[in-house]
Amino acid sequence: MSNPNAIVHIQDAHKVYPLGHTEVVALRGINLTIERGEFAAIAGPSGSGKTTLLNLIGCVDVATRGEVIVCGQATQTLSDTVLTRLRLLKLGFIFQSFNLVSVLDVFQNVEFPLLLQGKLSKAERKVLVESIIEKVGLTGQRGQRPAQLSGGQRQRVAVARALVTRPELVLADEPTANLDSETGERIIDLMRDLNHAEGTTFIFSTHDPKIMERADRLVHIADGRIVESTR
Amino acid sequence: MTTLLIALRNLIQGGRRTVLLAFALVLVTFLLIMLDGISAGLEATMIRSATTLSSGHVNIGGFYKVTAGQASPVVTEIPKLRALVAEKVEGVDFVIDRARGWARVVSETHSIWGALSGIDIDEERGLKDVVELLEGDFDALRADGTVMLFTGQAKRINAKLGDTLTLSAPTMGGVNNTVDVRVVAIARDVGFLSAINIFMPKNTVRQLYQMRDDASGAVHIYLKDESRAAEVSEALRPELAALDFRLMDVDPRPFWMKFETAAGEDWTGQKLDLTTWREEVSFLLWILTGFATLRWLLMTVIFVVIVVGIMNTLYISIRERTREIGTLRAIGMTRWGVRRLFLAEAILLGIGAGGIGALLGVATSLLVNAARIHIPMEAMQAIMMTDVVHLEVRGPDVALSILIITVVTAIAALLPANLAARLRPAGAIHHIG
Numbered sequence: 001m002s003n004p005n006a007i008v009h010i011q012d013a014h015k016v017y018p019l020g021h022t023e024v025v026a027l028r029g030i031n032l033t034i035e036r037g038e039f040a041a042i043a044g045p046s047g048s049g050k051t052t053l054l055n056l057i058g059c060v061d062v063a064t065r066g067e068v069i070v071c072g073q074a075t076q077t078l079s080d081t082v083l084t085r086l087r088l089l090k091l092g093f094i095f096q097s098f099n100l101v102s103v104l105d106v107f108q109n110v111e112f113p114l115l116l117q118g119k120l121s122k123a124e125r126k127v128l129v130e131s132i133i134e135k136v137g138l139t140g141q142r143g144q145r146p147a148q149l150s151g152g153q154r155q156r157v158a159v160a161r162a163l164v165t166r167p168e169l170v171l172a173d174e175p176t177a178n179l180d181s182e183t184g185e186r187i188i189d190l191m192r193d194l195n196h197a198e199g200t201t202f203i204f205s206t207h208d209p210k211i212m213e214r215a216d217r218l219v220h221i222a223d224g225r226i227v228e229s230t231r
Numbered sequence: 232m233t234t235l236l237i238a239l240r241n242l243i244q245g246g247r248r249t250v251l252l253a254f255a256l257v258l259v260t261f262l263l264i265m266l267d268g269i270s271a272g273l274e275a276t277m278i279r280s281a282t283t284l285s286s287g288h289v290n291i292g293g294f295y296k297v298t299a300g301q302a303s304p305v306v307t308e309i310p311k312l313r314a315l316v317a318e319k320v321e322g323v324d325f326v327i328d329r330a331r332g333w334a335r336v337v338s339e340t341h342s343i344w345g346a347l348s349g350i351d352i353d354e355e356r357g358l359k360d361v362v363e364l365l366e367g368d369f370d371a372l373r374a375d376g377t378v379m380l381f382t383g384q385a386k387r388i389n390a391k392l393g394d395t396l397t398l399s400a401p402t403m404g405g406v407n408n409t410v411d412v413r414v415v416a417i418a419r420d421v422g423f424l425s426a427i428n429i430f431m432p433k434n435t436v437r438q439l440y441q442m443r444d445d446a447s448g449a450v451h452i453y454l455k456d457e458s459r460a461a462e463v464s465e466a467l468r469p470e471l472a473a474l475d476f477r478l479m480d481v482d483p484r485p486f487w488m489k490f491e492t493a494a495g496e497d498w499t500g501q502k503l504d505l506t507t508w509r510e511e512v513s514f515l516l517w518i519l520t521g522f523a524t525l526r527w528l529l530m531t532v533i534f535v536v537i538v539v540g541i542m543n544t545l546y547i548s549i550r551e552r553t554r555e556i557g558t559l560r561a562i563g564m565t566r567w568g569v570r571r572l573f574l575a576e577a578i579l580l581g582i583g584a585g586g587i588g589a590l591l592g593v594a595t596s597l598l599v600n601a602a603r604i605h606i607p608m609e610a611m612q613a614i615m616m617t618d619v620v621h622l623e624v625r626g627p628d629v630a631l632s633i634l635i636i637t638v639v640t641a642i643a644a645l646l647p648a649n650l651a652a653r654l655r656p657a658g659a660i661h662h663i664g
Contacts, residue, residue, distance in 0.1 A: 051661070055657040058561065060557075060560070060561050060655075060656040060657040060660065061655070061656075061657035080566065081565065084560070084563055084564070084565050084566075085563070087561060087562065087563050088562070088563025089563075092562075093558075093561050093562055095558065095660060097554070099554060099555070099557075099558035099660065100558075101237060101555060101558070101559070102244070102555070103236075103237055103240030103241055103243075103244055104233075104236070104237065104240070108233065108236070111233075112233060112562070113562050113563060115233050116562070116563045116564055116568070117563070161562070
């Protein structure tokens with residue numbers, strides 16, 4: 001990896017899924033470098049490979065061929081345990097469908113990654129979780145369960161959960177797709193503010209032109225290939 | 232802690248599915264406690280009756296042979312043996328000795344064969360607890376020439392209180408002898424042991440067999456802790472040998488099954504035989520073994536059904552929660568963490584439902600005991616050695632039942648939990664349930 005400021009470096013990455021007796025090629029030779037502190041959007045139509053690319057960067061999947069380096073580690077050589085640890089310590093995730101744990105309340109959902117890390121005391125966790133909940137504007141809802149929240153509030157919880165561990169990189173797969181445009185913009189504003197304030201790198205996928213406009217960097221993908229990358 | 236919280240709340244969220252599964256586990260635990268109660272009750276009643284009617288916890292019995300081919304169930308030097316027990320055996324509750332014999336009991340119209348037990352009624356602490364007198368008085372057995380019959384025996388020879396019976400048996404010298412005895416007590420039957428055992432004063436048996444005053448049938452040692460019987464028996468063996476008593480080889484059968492063996496051996500004089508209550512009532516243990524086998528067969532079938540039910544329920548739960556599992560894996564939960572989550576659900580369910588089932592089982596057992604439910608069939612009464620249903624509830628058994636249910640539930644959850652742990656996070660995150 002030649003660029004010391006790169007948090008993600010992808011070199012000729014291919015991803016092929018078996019489908020019965022045939023194969024589906026999701027990514028065909030992706031080359032991409034994302035630098036620390038970037039607020040980058042990956043855009044493209046449905047089925048273009050956005051989610052697969054995010055999966056590779058998020059270490060929840062590995063490339064069939066090529067090299068994917070995340071936070072300085074070549075993911076295809078790592079075991080499941082090491083990949084899990086990398087996700088826990090270095091990455092944060094925001095999902096299109098929020099993916100909160102339905103039986104935990106707002107505080108517990110946000111606190112959960114810290115519990116998995118097991119580094120902080122109960123009191124330290126409380127301070128950290130309450131501050132991040134305040135940042136996303138959900139102090140009044142801290143004891144509520146996801147089912148009691150609106151879509152926008154749930155996504156704020158997801159943002160807080162993604163950021164509570166102070167990850168180096170946050171991946172958001174179409175974070176506004178299930179929200180109305182106004183709420184979606186607020187979520188992007190929130191992510192943007194946190195990007196500025198904390199210096200956290202954000203990579204998110206979208207096909208909403210309004211959201212794309214907010215990114216520092218726009219990567220267009222089609223048929224599993226990067227067709228354009230603009231800053 | 233959060234794993235437990237998620238597991239608990241997922242169970243609650245499971246609603247009707249959790250309730251049905253919990254109900255099944257409650258039922259199985261209840262059944263397990265009840266079957267344990269019946270089994271333990273049967274065992275306790277049998278042990279208590281058998282050790283009172285025909286054995287001590289440890290017995291120093293044996294045979295006396297005047298000639299090589301004839302063996303009598305006689306032990307001489309009883310005072311010396313009792314002194315040895317008093318000196319060397321720890322944890323003794325009480326010691327008795329009983330004369331033993333096998334004689335024909337003849338009434339005016341009928342006769343039966345019976346195993347004679349010559350007792351000193353003042354020494355017999357257990358007999359009065361186990362045997363319920365319907366007519367007569369235990370104290371009357373102090374007088375020589377008296378006898379206590381059980382109801383079934385009295386009926387068979389048409390004997391009533393106050394009747395005179397004749398006992399007839401060959402003496403150790405090989406000559407037939409008779410003694411007249413008066414029926415002074417009639418007791419309620421205590422299972423099939425009461426069909427053969429006939430109690431009378433020790434001297435009456437001595438008189439029938441023309442035995443010396445220091446001779447009897449066996450020394451019966453009752454321990455404070457009956458589970459030490461084998462250990463005490465083992466420890467007594469060298470002590471007896473040290474006092475120049477000759478000992479028969481170890482043979483875990485009741486004494487009355489050894490007559491032929493003893494008679495067939497080439498020796499004369501006295502040989503002692505050490506046995507435990509378990510050996511003396513080994514011919515009864517098939518009942519307990521049979522019941523235990525039946526119980527485990529039944530429980531195995533039920534457990535298989537439960538395991539299949541739990542696995543099925545968890546597979547459905549995993550399918551419904553695939554996205555949650557994917558999310559947890561994505562945010563950093565390890566495969567073991569996911570396994571632990573599902574195992575925690577199963578264990579919580581097992582402990583909760585097992586606990587409720589155990590409580591219900593214990594409460595029902597106590598109610599059944601308090602109600603003193605009569606056993607209607609005489610054959611069952613004979614086998615169970617009691618005429619009322621008795622369920623023995625033991626704390627360790629109850630705890631073991633809850634543990635078994637919890638372990639079975641956890642084992643049933645292993646495969647589904649493993650499946651959940653091996654889900655690919657990339658696919659699971661986007662799963663549409």
